[in-house]
Amino acid sequence: MTKIPKILLCGTGDTKADELLYMAERIRSAGGDPIMLDVSVLGDPPYQPEYDKHAVASAIDTTIEAIARSGDENSAMELMARGASVLVRDLEAAGKIDAFIAIGGTMGTDLALDIALALPIGVPKFIVSTIAYSHLIPPERIAPDLMMILWAGGLYGLNDTCKAVLSQASGAVVGAALTAAKPRPNLPTVAISSLGTSCLSYMKTLRPELEKRGYEVVIFHTTGMGGRALESLAADNRFVAVLDFSLQEVANHLNGSVVSSGVDRLENAGRAGIPQIVAPGAVDMVDFPTWKPVPQSLSDRPYHAHNRLLASVTTGRDGRRHVARAISEKLALATGPVAFILPTGGIEQWDQEGEPLYEPDALAAFSDEMRSAIKAPVELHEIKGHINSAEFTNTALAIFDRWVASGVIAPSIRQERTS
Known part of the structure; x- marks a missing residue:
């Protein structure tokens, strides 16, 4: 039997719950097992993620309350990016995830880029972003095997255009996890x-x-x-x-x-x-x-x-x-x-x-x-x-x-x- 790939699904569940839950359903229908990572700061998602914002903060020995008091939304998301990167790297090293996918605008993309860089080449990494391929993203922020798709209609809530993109991304990351071949150090x-x-x-x-x-x-x-x-x-x-x-x-x-x-x-x-x-x-x-x-x-x-x-x-x-x-x-x-x-x-x-x-x-x-x-x-x-x-x-x-x-x-x- 083909292994069921474990797909880490990342986003701010307090503002994008509908989109994330839709993607989780599409990942299941494609044969994957969605594992939710919530990177919200102020609010809470209307579902119970496997890894919540407290787990993200704890990964860098701090609390979500301290992150919220850090200064502004930029400093808070930078800290969340650091915590999420450490947490996700550890999850992959322990064999608990097979692939990573995130959704976001500029804030979510900023965080997701750091997580993608923390994962080794050969681990599928996919970002659904309103700024995919934009020159706002500097080259040094891009992981060598990062995949992106433009999130058309992805500002606020679900619609048919948005679903068309999210469903493709969900299927793509499951397919990548099923067929990925990690580099093996057989030859120098x-x-x-x-x-x-x-x-x-x-x-x-x-x-x-x-x-x-x-x-x-x-x-x-x-x-x-x-x-x-x-x-x-x-x-x-x-x-x-x-x-x-x-x-x-x-x-x-x-x-x-x-x-x-x-x-x-x-x-x-x-x-x-x-x-x-x-x-x-x-x-x-x-x-x-x-x-x-x-x-x-x-x-x-x-x-x-x-x-x-x-x-x-x-x-x-x-x-x-x-x-x-x-x-x-x-x-x-x-x-x-x-x-x-x-x-x-x-x-x-x-x-x-x-x-x-x-x-x-x-x-x-x-x-x-x-x-x-x-x-x-x-x-x-x-x-x-x-x-x-x-x-x-x-x-x-x-x-x-x-x-x-x-x-x-x-x-x-x-x-x-x-x-």
Whole structure:
């Protein structure tokens, strides 16, 4: 018999009881077992939740009365978010829940985002929100496998439009719980960042070579959320090494682009002491939505439209020197070993001669600044080739193999058997 998944259903039962009870019924009808978590502060729900607001407060050694007196609704919900995150993490670790779903407007979403981040990857996490996918949500608040759905008609009470959304979400989280496959540490995992395969293509060589060596390779597409996922998993110490070769999100963030992974891009692997091999892939470009005007400050720069969603312009010499300094400052924070590969022949597909973003003077300025900015103990490896060349991948693999041989990177089971 198929296991009945235990679905933790979270919301403010004092104001959204009708919606939460409707979702509980839909979860049951889909084959799940709803477990209610109430995060109300002032009122009480007209039902008895399995985990009430007192349990949430107790998880951080306080009381609901103290939370209510903390200042205002913002401070109260921050404290509830802390308590709920601790409680839910403990419930999952004890095997008492299989998935998490929450509903809310800005307040409920704010709290639910913290809970989702507290749960490991592979545990289904779903937020029904009136601000789903909004730019109000900063990248660093988004769990790497978070699912969201826009809560149409979700302001006050049930209606057919609202039910259409809530029923889909309820079925989706049950289905996810039934089919979820949590990551298993069967092989040591290496992360690689890239920007598709047309702009940066080194993973076509690196992935099979690393797999031959007995490693699992996870590649992250650095269009904002890909870099965010890499950072979240690195902070959770999921990798034995990070090959961070696409840093465009760093340039995007510095230039105010919405295609951002957050302020801490290129920092979490270093903080965790994970060995890093880094290269400046695509940092000459700044992304923006194709369907919006080119930013005024970059309106005279070379332009490339990737598709109807994403376009890029290049920064000039001063902008590239600025990003070079930012990269070096981030690498200097690392507590583990770092090697930086500087390909002076180019850093993305379209910056080569004959391509639309070819600017050799600006590339030279970046390389010059990078040479002076990188400081020991970060290793600097300068090559004449392009980042998509065999010289680049050979250099990266040589550093990787040297670090494995010296014990800096954990060997795979295959390597241990042959040593």
